[in-house]
Amino acid sequence: MILLDGKKTAADIKEEIALEVSYLKNNGQDSPHLAAIIVGNDGASITYVNAKVKACERVGFESTLIRLPENITEEELLNEIAVLNVDNDIDGFIVQLPLPRHIDDQKVIMAIDPNKDVDGFHPTNVGKMALNLPTFISATPFGILELLDRYNVETSGKHVVVLGRSHIVGSPMSILLSQKRKVGNATVTMCHSRTKNLKEITLQADIIIAAIGIPEFLKADMVKDNVTVIDVGITRLxxxxxKNGYRLVGDVAFEEVSKKSEFITPVPGGVGPMTIAMLLKNTLLACQRKN
Known part of the structure; x- marks a missing residue:
């Protein structure tokens, strides 16, 4: 069993990005600049955004954090986005989700300039991704592709089962891994809450991507020997x-499934660290395109 170490891989990617930034500066160009908008005081969102700001500092990016009150109107938030869209000093920006209930997430995503949409959520970028055109791939799927690539996990001709159909992970992963690309050319089955005979399907899988948000859902009797497992879930139990009163687990019962796996991601330390690294990579790409 080989652990797909997202923490180490993300650190390697950040070092590579830092070298690219140094090259840009040495050639008289500005550092990439990432901005983040956060609305309200959701603890998990604040922690995540602060981690992004620290990551920017580590690789030499400029960063801007815009904190807005919980009761901000949708129109006021859209105005903030409009300002960032035309700010030439900002290469890319994100609006941290979830947003308060009175704000329409989709309307906010649609308002972001696709050329600055480093989260890769805008329909223009999703459409380009689906057509296998150059674009921003959303950070979590991008990170999974990078992990598979750097550990030389063969995907061509393999049967991949994706558990979950979210717009952020499940749906894009099913598209990306079926495409004609280095990490791709797989036969993909997407499973969800209405899938029948799920265990029969997962037992056929060479690679399983678990992104359903149910703690320790995937058990050892649901996988075959030498399977590759990518665990996207993270839940506090x-x-x-x-000492802190809880433990973090994924969507996979790690202790039992790892015994049958050829490759598997841990939780924490697997997919999670890759997400921020790939957000930085998208921001670097946005800067390079602008230049």
Whole structure:
């Protein structure tokens, strides 16, 4: 069993990006500049955005954090986005989700300039991704592709089963891995809450991508020997034996599934760290395109 170490791989990618930034500066160009808008005081969102700001500092990016109150109107938020769209100093920006209930997520995503949409959520970029055209691939799927590539996990001709059909992970992964690309050329089955005979399907899989948000859902009796497992889920479970009172688990019952796996991602330390690294990579790409 080989661990797909997202923490180490993400650190390697950040070092590579830092070298690229140094090259840009040495050639008289500006550093990439990433901005983030966060609305309200959601603890998880604040933690995640702060991690992004620290990552920017580490690789030499400029970063701007715009914190807006929970009760901001949708129109006011759209105005903030419009300002960033025309700011030539900003190469890319994100609006941290989730947003308060009175704000339409899709309307906000649609308002972002696709050329600055480093989250890769705008329909223009999703459409280009589906057509295998150059674009911003959303950070989590991008990170999964990079992990598979750097660990030389063969995908061509393999049967991939994707658990979950979200617009952020499941749907794009099913498209990307079926495309004619280096990490692709797979036969893909997407499963979801209405899928029948799920265990029969997962037992056929060479590669499983679990992104359904149900803690430890995928068990050892659902996978065949030498399977590759990518665990996208992360959930806090109460655990009185831990000092902080909880433990983090994924969508995969790691202890039992890892015994049958050829490759598997841990939780934490697998897909999670890759997401921020690939957001930085998209921002670098946006800067290079602008230049």
């Amino acid at each position: 109460a655990d009185s034996s831990k």
